[in-house]
Amino acid sequence: QVQLVESGGGLVQAGGSLRLSCAASGRTFSAYNMGWFRQSPGKEREFVAIINWSGSLTYYEDSVKGRFTISRDNAKNTVYLQMNSLKPDDTAVYYCAATTGWTPRLAQDYGYWGQGTQVTVSS
Secondary structure, rough: OOOEEOOOOOOOOOOOOOEEEEEEEEHHHHHHOOOOOOOOOOOOOEEEEEOOOOOEEEEEOHOOOOEEEEEEEEOOOOOEEEEEEOOHHHHEEEEEEEEEEOOOOOHHHHHEEOOOOEEEEOO
């Protein structure tokens, strides 16, 4: 089992920044590729970014490229999502998730999920 707990969400004005954190406990964190998804009301859960187990490979949804950066610290069992130049369309609940596979956009491939953290971007 892997337990994931997100933090760092909040209310920010358009153009602002937030850094989300996801702390993992349980099985070996460094064995997992880690992803971020988001979901806004009335929409399906959407892939945002993924980072491989070592941190050497990342992949982003087109709409966040150049604005968001995913990173991880295996010594701290934590994955981060730095979000810059935020837009109202980024408003959603953000979830981190763990997978041993590499099909980034496929939510079913992720075996473990956090409870989510709300990000609200005002215009």
